[in-house]
Amino acid sequence: MTRILLVEDEPEMARLVAGNIAKDGFLVDQAGSCDAARLTLQLARYALVLLDRRLPDGDGLSLLPMVRATQPGAPVIMLTALDQLDDKVRGLDAGADDYLTKPYFADELMARIRAALRRPGAEPAAPLQCGRLRFDMARREVEIDGQPLVLKRRELLALEALVRRAERVVQRDALVAAVYGLDDEVQPKALDSHISRLRKRLSDCNAGVTIHPVRNVGYMLKAS
Structure with a gap:
């Protein structure tokens, strides 16, 4: 979005x-x-x-x-x-x-x-690849081995934040800022629920990536 x-x-x-x-x-x-x-x-x-x-x-x-x-x-x-x-x-x-x-x-x-x-602006960002997952940053579209993967809005925003920093830990505060508007009321476990559903979707379609929780810090996306 x-x-x-x-x-x-x-x-x-x-x-x-x-x-x-x-x-x-x-x-x-x-x-x-x-x-x-x-x-x-x-x-x-x-x-x-x-x-x-x-x-x-x-x-x-x-x-x-x-x-x-x-x-x-x-x-x-x-x-x-x-x-x-x-x-x-x-x-x-x-x-x-x-x-x-x-x-x-x-x-x-x-x-x-x-x-x-x-209007044309800066050069469009190149698609990011991790495992079999390809994230087109310009179109905000996800493909697995060339097949489109349709995600819910907040799942897509979470995945974008994670794939931008693949193989590195993304802190919870940064994920919350990426997934929610600043004026949104965020329930304590809401982010974890979105990440859990996203992890299942990626696993079900054999995306070749895994989202690892880092206790008390955040999450990390890695090729599996």
């Missing part, structure tokens, strides 16, 4: 925008300040960032270098009340891909998001 980061400090505005985006099938994480956004950008991979400018601890433009460093290829759309021509020029010159001023229509925002996601 395509993951989007919304950086917006007004709670009601953030709720409305996130709700509209989620209706179109996107997973939305939210941050209400520059500091919160800096932390969030290190926790997950985002396909697109929606960025306000007037944040309680600074100008959202200051986040653009970190977005480019941590989210290569992810387009940035500014969503702001700063609507003067000089503001728009400064935002675009600073590295934003699009600039939408408040108030705006939800349909226009969604159209701009779809357009931004269609």
Whole structure:
């Protein structure tokens, strides 16, 4: 599922925008300040960032270098009340891909998001291989010996995090951040349940990989 980061400090505005985006099938994480956004950008991979400018601890433009460093290829759309021509020029010159001023229509925002996601960006990530499992990072598709494996959303997100770090331990906190939105209520054993179902699916289709639990640390995907 395509993951989007919304950086917006007004709670009601953030709720409305996130709700509209989620209706179109996107997973939305939210941050209400520059500091919160800096932390969030290190926790997950985002396909697109929606960025306000007037944040309680600074100008959202200051986040653009970190977005480019941590989210290569992810387009940035500014969503702001700063609507003067000089503001728009400064935002675009600073590295934003699009600039939408408040108030705006939800349909226009969604159209701009779809357009931004269609644009060519960085070179697509090469598919990752482990055992007989092949994970196409660009299409978010899984194949076993060339045959498609359809997984539930959270299983797919968990597998993506594990295959990115195959043969290395992925800490629980990193897996939770990859599998759930930051505002999701996560039950204590929920992650383990998803991993258990994923492990069974991979075993049933003879994927040639095994998910190993590492006590009190996390999980590791290894070729078997």
